[in-house]
Amino acid sequence: MxxxxxxxxxxxxxxxxxxxxxxxxxxxxxxxxxxxxxxxxxxxxxxxxxxxxxxxxxxxxxxxxxxxxxxxxxxxxxxxxxxxxxxxxxxxxxxxxxxxxxxxxxxxxxxxxxxxxxxxxxxxPQAYAGKHETLLEFMRQQRCGYNPTLDMVCHEKDGRSFYGSMPDSTYLDLSGGWHDAGDQLKYLITGSYATAHLLMAFELYPDRFADAYNALGQPGSNGIPDVLDEAKWGLDWIHKMHPAPEVLFHQVADDRDHRGFKIPNQDNSDYGWGANSYRAAYAATGTPQGLGTYKSEATGLANLAGRSAAAMALAARIWEEHLQDSSYAAKCRKAALSLYALGRNQEGYQQGNSYGAPYRYNEETWADDMEWAAAEVYALTKEPAYLDQAKAYALQSSNQDAWTVRDTAAHYQLYPFINMGHYALHRHVDEDFKETLEGYYQEGIAYTLKRAAQNPFHIGVPFIWCSNNLLNSLVAQVILYEKMSGDDQFRPFLAAQRDWLFGRNPWGTSMFTGMPAAGEYPEDVHTSVYVMLGLEVPGGLVDGPIYRSIHDSLLGLTLNDPDEFAHLQNRHVVYQDDVGDYSTNEPTMDGTAGAILMMAHFGIPVK
Incomplete structure (x- = not known):
């Protein structure tokens, strides 16, 4: 372009x-x-x-x-x-x-x-009207199982278990969920966050979501807002990943997936049962794992159980109150309590697994997830013990789990990139504790604001891998802080962070595919549907700019074409609109889901 x-x-x-x-x-x-x-x-x-x-x-x-x-x-x-x-x-x-x-x-x-x-x-007011629905279009493209964008069914044989109480290679149905990014792995780490974020966005802005698609993601109204149809796609997969009170799976497939671009229902990866067949499914054990060269780190599984419990508790309330579906609400309530108990019993974190490459999701936090879970379960049950536990987790997490008060972090080390628990808990506590929670958000905003004052774009994030995910999370934090405190002093800062994502940046490009249609946006994205089918699906948030010191050390990263932004690059930070750049130009499922709250906030009610 x-x-x-x-x-x-x-x-x-x-x-x-x-x-x-x-x-x-x-x-x-x-x-x-x-x-x-x-x-x-x-x-x-x-x-x-x-x-x-x-x-x-x-x-x-x-x-x-x-x-x-x-x-x-x-x-x-x-x-x-x-x-x-x-x-x-x-x-x-x-x-x-x-x-x-x-x-x-x-x-x-x-x-x-x-x-x-x-x-x-x-x-x-029309500038952002309905734009969150475009992001949902990209989410539907990421669906595993039945994919409405491609009108095909993929990965029906997910998966065969490893680790945990089941004998290795035991089959169980873990189909569904979302492909994580341009690859076709599925992670509870990102899937649980995406699901819970979609539900919180709906709870905050229930009048701003349309109903133009059915549960399968096909055109046609079904009486349910499309954001809830998409959230239910994630919920149904989480239910499968938690088949028993003491069992939780956290990942399906690994980097054996990375065998070039491929159509999902023609997956050439081989996990020991032939190409396009069964894929490895990893049970969360709270211990280091790895079937190949590299091992993950782990101390527990409360990060996964906590986020999943928060999603289920939110769903139980929404399906009961908004959709009058008591049966599904009860199923989610049961799962929320079970998952929360699992997190309490095994506090700590479980990371993603890799096989033949060193890259994985390096999450090392969990108290923030348990705070979110306890707050949502308290809102569901009104049992005082959950409120006490939520407050304890809030003090334990504080800003120790936040990237916003640090200059750098490892890949997904401090995930999720916003502590939703502080907001979820805020409405249930006394005034003094409310000020404490507001202070956590305010401290992070002030730290990033100080960073932003040092560059002409007023941008406040460190350019670690997936910097755009940090950005939309920072935007969400400012929005939620204002809702909590009534303090609107950070609105100019909020605007600068949002505007960066849509072109007020060195490269003059939006960071969302196809948005706006007449503008500059990522075209040569690192996804199979673009490379092999020429499909340009709008609404996907790409990883975004990254420190050159990280970028230039990554394995297998080569450009297919000359860098169209070469004249705009500096020595420290790089972004490239090129299929070969998986570090800056690969759309991510959780990053896209994490931007829906921001887009709904700036949108208008559906008539």
Whole structure:
């Protein structure tokens, strides 16, 4: 896709071209041009709206905001020099605030003299209307079992057990769930979080979700909001992964999956029973595991049991209160209590397993998950013991489990990337404890805000693997903090984090596939459906920028095409829209699910 910053208006005069040549170098040389960065998806009327301009030479033009319909002038002004450290090879950064523009409509920004302009973007309530439904479209693409996007059934033989009380290779039905990312593994680590997050998003914004698909993800209303259909896909799989009170499976398949791009129902991976057959299913034991070269670490299984219990308790309330389905509510209630008890009995964490490569989900936290579980189970049962336990877990977790107060972390070490337990518990405790919980969120926001003040994009996350997941979690934390405390001082910071995800970043690209359709977004994504079938499924959040020190050390990472963003990269952080870059351009299931709360928050009620 073409960098929007180098598009020129027709009819430009020869003297102007000469002036540009003298000021910035040869016209058309993207390395020396002026770059405009906005949130391509758009803005609400009340949003802080700040565009960014950067170049290698001083920028002396004015910027103009114009109506897209007729190009009439709305606002004109000189951008202000940004007084922070620069980003990479560009020395001059300027901000242009157009927050005063609140009238609904379609607009674009352009430089007054040279005519460099952005795409048209909306202002008003429709900017985010229904956009969370696009993310659900990507979630349906990730379904294992029946996949409605591909209209096929895959991995029907999942799986055969390893570790735990069952004899190795015992078959049990673990079909269903979601493929984790561009690969076809299934993890309870991410699946439990995605499920619980979808349910919490619905509980917070029940009027903003449509009903356009049935339970199988096929077009057609079934009387259930699509977000709950998707959450139930995850719930049903968690029920399978917890077939008995003392049994919990945590992973189906491993990196033996990584045998090139493949259609899901033609999986060439072989776990000992031939290609496209049974796959290994790992029981959570709270002990290190690994059938191949590499071993995971483990001290318990409360992280998995806690998140799963939180999801089940949320589901029990929602299916009872919103859907009047007492039978399914009772099933989820039973599972919630069983899973929570399992977590209490085996406190600690269980990590993901790898086989022939060193990469795995390195989660090392669990008190945050048990806090979330205890708070949700208390809301379900009203039994005081659960409230006492939730408060104890909250104090134990505090911010010790949070990446927001650290400068770096290992891959998924501090997962989930937001402690939902603090919010879930807040409504049930006294004023003093409420202030404690608010303080945990506020401390993390303040720490990331301090980091953001050091760069012109006002971005506050460390660029570890899956930095975009950190970003949407930080956005959610600011949203929930405001709901808890009533303190809205962080709204400008919130806007900057959100806007980064939709184009106000060095590369000028949205981080969601196909969003907006007329903008710059990840195209050459690391997924089989794109590589083999040419399908561009919108709504998937890619991993995002990563420290070059991490990126350049990863195994098997090679670009298929020249880096279209080469002129925008710096020495420290890299993002590449290339099929071969699994570290920055692979859409993730849990990252996409984790952005649905953010998108629903900025959306509007369904009529």
């Amino acid at each position: 073409i960098d929007q910053s180098v598009k020129m208006l027709p009819g430009i005069q020869i003297w102007l071209l000469l002036g540009l040549f003298l000021a910035w170098g040869r016209p058309g040389n993207a390395q020396n041009s002026v770059h405009l960065r906005i949130n391509q998806l758009g803005y609400l009327a009340s949003d802080v709206k700040e565009a960014l301009v950067f170049s290698k030479q001083p920028f002396r033009e004015k910027l103009q905001l114009r109506h897209a319909e007729d190009s009439s002038l709305v606002l004109e002004g000189k951008p202000l020099r940004v007084k922070t450290a620069t980003w990479g090879s560009f020395d001059y950064y300027y901000s242009f605030d157009f927050s005063s523009v609140a009238k609904p409509g379609s607009y674009y920004l352009q430089t007054k003299t040279s005519g460099i302009k952005t795409i048209a973007f909306p202002v008003g």
